[in-house]
Amino acid sequence: MNTDVITAAILVIGDEILSGRTKDKNIGFIADYLTQMGIDLQEVRIVADDQDAIVEAVNALRARWTYVFSTGGIGPTHDDITADAMAAAFGVGIDHDPRAMAILKAYYDRSANMEFNEARKRMARIPFGADLIENKVSSAPGFKLDNVFVMAGVPMVMQAMMDAIAPTLETNSQVLSVTVDSGMGEGLVAGPLAELAKEHPAVIIGSYPYMKDDVFATNIVLRCRQKDDLDTAEAAVHAMIESLRGKKQMIL
Amino acid sequence: MNTDVITAAILVIGDEILSGRTKDKNIGFIADYLTQMGIDLQEVRIVADDQDAIVEAVNALRARWTYVFSTGGIGPTHDDITADAMAAAFGVGIDHDPRAMAILKAYYDRSANMEFNEARKRMARIPFGADLIENKVSSAPGFKLDNVFVMAGVPMVMQAMMDAIAPTLETNSQVLSVTVDSGMGEGLVAGPLAELAKEHPAVIIGSYPYMKDDVFATNIVLRCRQKDDLDTAEAAVHAMIESLRGKKQMIL
Numbered sequence: 001m002n003t004d005v006i007t008a009a010i011l012v013i014g015d016e017i018l019s020g021r022t023k024d025k026n027i028g029f030i031a032d033y034l035t036q037m038g039i040d041l042q043e044v045r046i047v048a049d050d051q052d053a054i055v056e057a058v059n060a061l062r063a064r065w066t067y068v069f070s071t072g073g074i075g076p077t078h079d080d081i082t083a084d085a086m087a088a089a090f091g092v093g094i095d096h097d098p099r100a101m102a103i104l105k106a107y108y109d110r111s112a113n114m115e116f117n118e119a120r121k122r123m124a125r126i127p128f129g130a131d132l133i134e135n136k137v138s139s140a141p142g143f144k145l146d147n148v149f150v151m152a153g154v155p156m157v158m159q160a161m162m163d164a165i166a167p168t169l170e171t172n173s174q175v176l177s178v179t180v181d182s183g184m185g186e187g188l189v190a191g192p193l194a195e196l197a198k199e200h201p202a203v204i205i206g207s208y209p210y211m212k213d214d215v216f217a218t219n220i221v222l223r224c225r226q227k228d229d230l231d232t233a234e235a236a237v238h239a240m241i242e243s244l245r246g247k248k249q250m251i252l
Numbered sequence: 253m254n255t256d257v258i259t260a261a262i263l264v265i266g267d268e269i270l271s272g273r274t275k276d277k278n279i280g281f282i283a284d285y286l287t288q289m290g291i292d293l294q295e296v297r298i299v300a301d302d303q304d305a306i307v308e309a310v311n312a313l314r315a316r317w318t319y320v321f322s323t324g325g326i327g328p329t330h331d332d333i334t335a336d337a338m339a340a341a342f343g344v345g346i347d348h349d350p351r352a353m354a355i356l357k358a359y360y361d362r363s364a365n366m367e368f369n370e371a372r373k374r375m376a377r378i379p380f381g382a383d384l385i386e387n388k389v390s391s392a393p394g395f396k397l398d399n400v401f402v403m404a405g406v407p408m409v410m411q412a413m414m415d416a417i418a419p420t421l422e423t424n425s426q427v428l429s430v431t432v433d434s435g436m437g438e439g440l441v442a443g444p445l446a447e448l449a450k451e452h453p454a455v456i457i458g459s460y461p462y463m464k465d466d467v468f469a470t471n472i473v474l475r476c477r478q479k480d481d482l483d484t485a486e487a488a489v490h491a492m493i494e495s496l497r498g499k500k501q502m503i504l
Contacts, residue, residue, distance in 0.1 A: 044264075187366065188369075190329040
């Protein structure tokens with residue numbers, strides 16, 4: 001693991017994802033977001049609404065990666081246990097936070113028919129020492145403890161929180177990426193592509209099969225932080241495909 | 253953890269998911285599939301195409317849960333390292349498997365313009381002691397080592413493999429589920445729902461906020477293996493909502 005590289009993990013918390021009832025949309029969004037910023041997402045875990053499971057996962061991830069982004073479990077109901085689990089993971093206390101209480105009180109004061117009741121006050125429970133993360137959608141804040149960002153699970157709220165967090169993150173120089181559709185199956189491409197990958201060690205070369213009209217085709221994806229290296233490798237891939245097309249026609 | 257319950261984990265292997273380039277569709281499919289069969293999905297991990305990461309994840313998951321289902325990384329190219337990583341995780345050897353070679357040879361013999369080349373032979377590399385998993389779509393088999401099922405990442409192929417695996421799996425009695433749309437925000441529902449959850453300990457009660465026309469609403473999901481307990485709890489939820497509607501109108 002190169003320690004100079006800024007890395008990240010996602011921790012999705014929620015029984016509803018594991019039961020299949022809700023299809024997660026946050027992983028793909030955050031993955032795109034981090035890639036565009038120049039942060040390397042290295043691991044994702046999805047765990048149940050279970051304190052032991054959350055504590056174990058967040059402690060494993062925060063020790064290993066630069067940043068951890070969690071989603072889910074910070075609402076007002078009895079199954080929202082993320083804030084308490086995070087406090088337990090960090091070994092700190094938790095209570096109603098005066099800053100969060102003020103934000104929520106102002107929000108519900110503006111509402112004609114929503115009362116700032118005990119359940120809603122639960123959303124102001126924030127572990128000691130945490131910074132708040134702004135929520136422009138529904139006010140109830142997320143929070144940051146050390147390198148862990150604790151966000152809502154509702155996609156629209158999570159996305160607003162990512163926008164609030166983004167300016168505070170350190171990033172790598174961006175990874176440039178280019179996709180070449182080889183127009184042929186992975187089995188034909190694989191041999192020459194492995195050679196090509198050895199000749200261009202600075203470039204991460206992935207090969208992704210897909211089905212189109214019941215025939216397998218292959219996208220070749222090149223990723224690199226240096227434009228020169230990427231351009232050289234891309235030219236080599238195009239030359240490889242031309243050469244393979246020639247051979248294919250000779251076989252036919 | 254109740255050891256009588258049949259549990260499962262999913263391990264998704266692939267740089268393309270972590271970079272955001274490919275949006276995973278396998279987790280949601282397998283989650284639904286297992287829930288319908290009566291197997292409790294407890295954890296999901298997504299890791300890179302990196303041997304150390306795969307080995308660590310699969311060893312953690314297979315020790316903890318009844319079954320592990322992996323997807324991705326068993327194709328013919330240089331970045332397909334799952335079979336070798338699984339062999340390393342189990343401490344067994346790996347080589348071209350005669351059964352897999354026969355299946356693949358027959359498949360390519362039937363093809364006019366696909367040669368059974370070295371790259372494609374790579375897909376016959378199977379760890380020693382593994383059982384093969386049939387692939388009705390593109391023939392290249394998955395495999396099973398102890399409680400770990402190693403499947404393709406292409407959704408259509410993975411789904412065919414799940415169908416092949418399903419009859420061999422032990423299951424719990426099915427979890428019954430009912431969803432009640434409360435028609436009101438989580439903050440209003442949360443207090444009484446927490447009481448209700450305490451009174452019905454056999455039923456897992458989840459509360460899932462969603463936005464509709466820019467207003468928060470809440471689905472209440474009840475899950476239980478016993479129909480009687482589920483019915484009683486559902487009736488209690490409906491009574492709770494009626495009571496809250498009355499109070500809401502009195503406030504307005």
